[in-house]
Amino acid sequence: MHAPQHTRLDAAVAPLVERLATPALFIDLDAVDHNIAAIVGRCGGGQRWRPHVKTIKQAALLERLFAAGVRACKCATLDELRMVLETASSTGTRGVDVLVAYPLHPGALEAAIRLAQVHPSVRVSFLADSPEHARALQGASDGERRWPLFLDVDTGMHRTGTFAARWAAQIRDLAAHLKGFEIVGLHGYEGHLGWDQRAEAAAGYDALCELARRLGDAGVTIAEICTSGSHTYAAALDHAGLAGGPWHHTVSPGTLVLSDRRCGPAIAELGLLQAALVATRVISRDGVRRITVDAGSKAIAPDCPAPTCEVVGWPELFPQTPSEEHLPLDLGGLAPPALGRLLWLVPQHVCTTVNLYRVALLVRDHAVVGESPIASGHHPWLT
Numbered sequence: 006m007h008a009p010q011h012t013r014l015d016a017a018v019a020p021l022v023e024r025l026a027t028p029a030l031f032i033d034l035d036a037v038d039h040n041i042a043a044i045v046g047r048c049g050g051g052q053r054w055r056p057h058v059k060t061i062k063q064a065a066l067l068e069r070l071f072a073a074g075v076r077a078c079k080c081a082t083l084d085e086l087r088m089v090l091e092t093a094s095s096t097g098t099r100g101v102d103v104l105v106a107y108p109l110h111p112g113a114l115e116a117a118i119r120l121a122q123v124h125p126s127v128r129v130s131f132l133a134d135s136p137e138h139a140r141a142l143q144g145a146s147d148g149e150r151r152w153p154l155f156l157d158v159d160t161g162m163h164r165t166g167t168f169a170a171r172w173a174a175q176i177r178d179l180a181a182h183l184k185g186f187e188i189v190g191l192h193g194y195e196g197h198l199g200w201d202q203r204a205e206a207a208a209g210y211d212a213l214c215e216l217a218r219r220l221g222d223a224g225v226t227i228a229e230i231c232t233s234g235s236h237t238y239a240a241a242l243d244h245a246g247l248a249g250g251p252w253h254h255t256v257s258p259g260t261l262v263l264s265d266r267r268c269g270p271a272i273a274e275l276g277l278l279q280a281a282l283v284a285t286r287v288i289s290r291d292g293v294r295r296i297t298v299d300a301g302s303k304a305i306a307p308d309c310p311a312p313t314c315e316v317v318g319w320p321e322l323f324p325q326t327p328s329e330e331h332l333p334l335d336l337g338g339l340a341p342p343a344l345g346r347l348l349w350l351v352p353q354h355v356c357t358t359v360n361l362y363r364v365a366l367l368v369r370d371h372a373v374v375g376e377s378p379i380a381s382g383h384h385p386w387l388t
């Protein structure tokens with residue numbers, strides 16, 4: 006990867022530009038492989054990495070993780086679970102281990118189990134939000150085997166999970182009577198914390214370690230503690246208690262595979278590259294101080310306030326508040342790019358950007374090498 010990225014992307018798109026619809030999502034596979042290698046290295050060979058696949062949502066990118074030796078991952082939706090199971094089977098990858106890190110309702114659990122049964126070589130674990138949720142799930146388990154279960158611990162985000170003290174108080178009764186599941190792990194996601202909030206993060210990790218010990222005393226062996234996304238993985242990897250227990254500790258950054266504008270500290274620590282870019286065209290110019298491109302809130306970072314992106318190679322162009330299909334850019338004194346000119350945007354938040362597209366175009370070196378379906382959108386029926 007010696008040429009600047011936008012030069013390679015321009016070369017890749019040149020033969021296709023006449024028929025390219027914009028906005029379009031491009032994934033730079035060289036950058037993906039670079040990022041995966043950097044994270045695997047930081048996680049000591051990848052054994053401590055359980056990436057969340059909600060960011061990539063694409064079999065082609067999961068294959069890159071498998072190629073780098075990553076076998077564990079987590080997902081939130083049943084479409085993501087299906088993608089993991091089918092990719093493990095189609096590539097013949099052994100030892101794949103996926104945690105459904107979302108509190109499924111019993112009907113969704115039944116559907117997930119049906120999927121998992123079609124792919125018995127993949128280890129599928131589920132998440133219990135609370136003792137009552139665990140009990141509610143029992144009836145939905147197929148009864149044939151005991152599915153691995155992680156207890157979701159609320160370490161301060163107050164989104165899902167139950168406080169450590171409540172899990173500890175109820176564990177003997179729960180473990181003694183729980184049918185269809187085996188408690189194997191703790192899940193504590195501290196997505197409310199930023200890179201520098203190490204003291205707050207450590208308090209949560211201490212609570213997880215203490216809970217794992219108390220469960221051990223109660224006869225429930227915790228084999229894995231899974232924490233942390235892209236903004237706190239470093240604090241978790243450096244926490245002596247998590248690393249030093251009888252359990253296996255994993256972190257689950259997913260955003261870092263593609264990176265985005267919000268990943269600043271991780272980019273600096275790991276030398277990450279931006280791997281997901283939106284191609285957009287200039288559709289309007291006022292001839293004075295503004296151009297508008299076709300990448301509004303339905304094309305890039307819909308959950309973020311302005312600026313929702315950065316224009317590669319044009320640092321002066323400043324994104325204003327978008328409408329659905331329009332993104333006005335302040336020219337910052339520049340001569341405006343021509344109408345129809347293609348520009349490359351780096352999203353502020355890549356996960357919600359990828360989710361807006363049905364297909365991404367894959368770039369390797371200077372060429373588009375494939376189309377990659379994305380497990381985006383929601384269906385009304387469980388299958």
Ligand SMILES: Cc1ncc(COP(=O)(O)O)c(C=O)c1O
Nearest residue numbers: 057194234235236257258259260
């Ligand atoms: C439970 C859980 N784990 C891991 C992650 C991955 O975090 P990130 O997107 O910061 O990589 C998320 C992100 O929302 C999450 O909800």
